[in-house]
Amino acid sequence: MRYEPQHKEKTRERVLKEAAKAIRAEGPHQISVAKVMANAGLTVGGFYAHFASKDDLVAAAIDQMFDEGGERMTKETRGRSPAEALIAYIDFYLSPGHRDARITGCPMSFLAADLPRLTAEARERFAAGVAGLRARLAGLLRELGDAEAEADASSMVSELVGAITLARAEPDFVTSDLILDRSRAALKRRLALETRP
Numbered sequence: 001m002r003y004e005p006q007h008k009e010k011t012r013e014r015v016l017k018e019a020a021k022a023i024r025a026e027g028p029h030q031i032s033v034a035k036v037m038a039n040a041g042l043t044v045g046g047f048y049a050h051f052a053s054k055d056d057l058v059a060a061a062i063d064q065m066f067d068e069g070g071e072r073m074t075k076e077t078r079g080r081s082p083a084e085a086l087i088a089y090i091d092f093y094l095s096p097g098h099r100d101a102r103i104t105g106c107p108m109s110f111l112a113a114d115l116p117r118l119t120a121e122a123r124e125r126f127a128a129g130v131a132g133l134r135a136r137l138a139g140l141l142r143e144l145g146d147a148e149a150e151a152d153a154s155s156m157v158s159e160l161v162g163a164i165t166l167a168r169a170e171p172d173f174v175t176s177d178l179i180l181d182r183s184r185a186a187l188k189r190r191l192a193l194e195t196r197p
Helices: 007-026 033-039 044-049 054-077 082-093 096-100 107-111 120-143 149-169 173-190
Strands: none
Touching: 007 033, 007 044, 007 054, 007 107, 033 044, 033 054, 054 082, 054 107, 054 120, 082 096, 082 120, 082 149, 082 173, 096 149, 096 173, 107 120, 107 149, 120 149, 149 173
16 A cells, blocks of 8 residues: 555654653553554554654653644734733643643643653653743743843743642642632733733
């Protein structure tokens, strides 16, 4: 059977999307290659045509998760002023919907605790993904005239990830919502976002 030239690339992308969901749901050490391949509509036999090992799959899936996060950030910020874009991203990131998105949410809170036990390649890809988000946030802050854009972006990422992680861990939804509400308000206040044009 002849396949179109992009067939292998599209197949790999399908596998990566399923692996990203599985990692978020089960953690990188718990995912099953057979289950990921089955969810992608493929057999296990085809796995090695795309990946050298399970570790290779996990590292590539980290890239996939950050790509998905970047697409979501673009969706939330497109066509907005820098202040409006940052407000929209904070509101999305620290929302109950994002908190409850167990298979599609930001990879940082899902992976942070597992990273020390992952391969160097996986840690490097994670670090590159975090650096990319920090750079995008710093760019928006710089457009607002923030002289400490890089430091503020770094702090912002830390607070976003910390708040969503704690909100996900909190069993009481009222307390969980309060964590999100307070962090949203504190970030906007600290960065003076609602008073900027």
